[in-house]
Amino acid sequence: MKLTNLILTTPYLSLEPIFYHEVSPTPLKNPRLISHNPPAAELIGLDPSRLNAKELEELLNGTLLLEGSRPYAMCYAGHQFGYYVQRLGDGRAINLGMTNGWNLQLKGSGQTLYSRQGDGRAVLRSSIREYLMSEAIDAAEKNDFTLVNDLLALAQNPYDEHERFERYAQPTPHAFKNLKLSCSS
Structure with a gap:
């Protein structure tokens, strides 16, 4: 199946509104798909050989919404930093909906009601x-x-130095030779 043929459901939204907040993803300006997981695609019923990189990039960037999708952030209670907190939520995750028993979720896709002072990015x-x-x-x-x-x-x-892990250090693919990644806290 192609990505654009997936139909999502949002059963979580049948709960009382106190348990979620509907919110749209905040797209990045210049997203680039650098990797995807074919076995994960198969889990949700997609044929990895029929994945369109541009459509996948748009879905993961929040600019392509599939049929049935109603993006939302979940609200829940739990322990955080050693204390019970009555109202936590997805501060950097936005759920798109479910398909084939799997929930599709975007991480770092922008602010939600539960982001506190953060930007909702990952x-x-x-x-x-x-x-x-x-x-x-x-x-x-x-x-x-x-x-x-x-x-x-x-x-x-x-x-x-871990010589046996050199198998993980592959040369950068030609298509990404100019890609620069940076991490900071």
Whole structure:
């Protein structure tokens, strides 16, 4: 299936409005898709070979809304920084809707009612960390602990040289040779 053929539902919005805030994503000015995950595309019923990079970029940037999508941020309660907080919420995540049992969510897509004083954006380092951890957990659930062990070794000795991890240090693809990434806190 093509991306633009996905139809989303938003059952969460059948709850009382106190549990969510409808909000539109705030697009970036010059987004660039540098990677995508074909197995994740398959999970939601997409054919990875039929993915259009421009459409995917527009969806992830919040400028393409799929049929049935009603973007919203969730409100919930929980513990934060060691204290119970009665009203937390998605401060940097906007839900687009569900398809095939999966919730599609944009991280760092702009301010929501729950962003406090933040801009609702996601720092690159935390996004990469979350992605690597989700991939490691997925592999571990299939009894492959290679990535878990690799990440643990790197975390325990972050400044040591790790020759066995050179497989992760691929040359930059030609299409991205001028791409510059920067992280700051």
